[in-house]
Amino acid sequence: MITCQKAEPALIRPSEPQTKAAARSTNQLSGKVTEIVLHDDDLTHMPMLLPLLAQLSRDDRWFVWVAPPVVLPKALLADAGIDLSKVILLKPDDNHSVYDLSCQALKAGTCHAVITWPGYLSEDELEGLESAARSGESHGIVIRRRQNA
Numbered sequence: 259m260i261t262c263q264k265a266e267p268a269l270i271r272p273s274e275p276q277t278k279a280a281a282r283s284t285n286q287l288s289g290k291v292t293e294i295v296l297h298d299d300d301l302t303h304m305p306m307l308l309p310l311l312a313q314l315s316r317d318d319r320w321f322v323w324v325a326p327p328v329v330l331p332k333a334l335l336a337d338a339g340i341d342l343s344k345v346i347l348l349k350p351d352d353n354h355s356v357y358d359l360s361c362q363a364l365k366a367g368t369c370h371a372v373i374t375w376p377g378y379l380s381e382d383e384l385e386g387l388e389s390a391a392r393s394g395e396s397h398g399i400v401i402r403r404r405q406n407a
Contacts, residue, residue: 288391288395288396288397289388289391289392289395289396289397290388290391290397290398291384291387291388291391291397291398291399291400292397292398292399292400293384293399293400293401293402294307294399294400294401294402295402295403295404296401296402296403296404297403297404304330307401308334308335308338308339308340309338309339311335311338311340311373312338312339312340312341314370314371314373314397314399315339315340315341315342315344315345316341317344317370317371318370319344319368319369319370319396320344320345320346320368320369320370321341321344321345321346321369321370321371321373322345322346322347322348322363322369322371322372322373323345323346323347323348323372323373323374324348324350324356324359324360324363324372324373324374324375324376325348325349325350325356325359325374325375325376326347326373326375327375329347346363346369348363356374356375356376356377357376357379357383357386357387359374360372360374360376360387360390360398361386361387361390362390363394363396364387364390364391364393364394364396364398365390365393365394365396366394366396367393367394367395367396368394369394369396370396370397371396371397371398371399372391372396372397372398372399373398373399373401374387374398374399374400374401375401375402376400376402377402377403378402379400379402384400387400
């Protein structure tokens with residue numbers, strides 16, 4: 259299982275320095291947020307997402323997951339081609355909401371992509387995520403249940 263990390267700014271650091279120009283050239287989606295709306299939290303939808311997650315984990319920067327609904331077995335993720343050495347899992351706590359952690363990770367500029375499961379997200383919060391993604395030249399992926407979309 260991937261272990262959860264406390265939300266600390268020091269956790270969001272690149273494995274190797276990369277210039278913003280180099281990041282832009284390898285990431286056509288930088289500064290954008292994509293929403294994926296699922297019928298429910300059923301893990302049967304994960305096989306559709308695993309190839310996308312594997313592709314996103316191939317960048318030189320960190321790949322951050324914020325508050326996934328379940329912790330998936332490392333073997334399943336590795337078998338799908340996800341580079342686990344580049345994945346950081348952040349868990350909200352009393353001082354850090356899913357939204358705050360997502361914005362922080364997107365703004366840092368050291369994350370290639372930030373995937374988040376926020377539940378309900380207001381228009382202002384979505385705009386805040388988009389602004390953070392532009393600022394950090396990262397890509398945000400928001401996964402929500404249909405009733406929360």
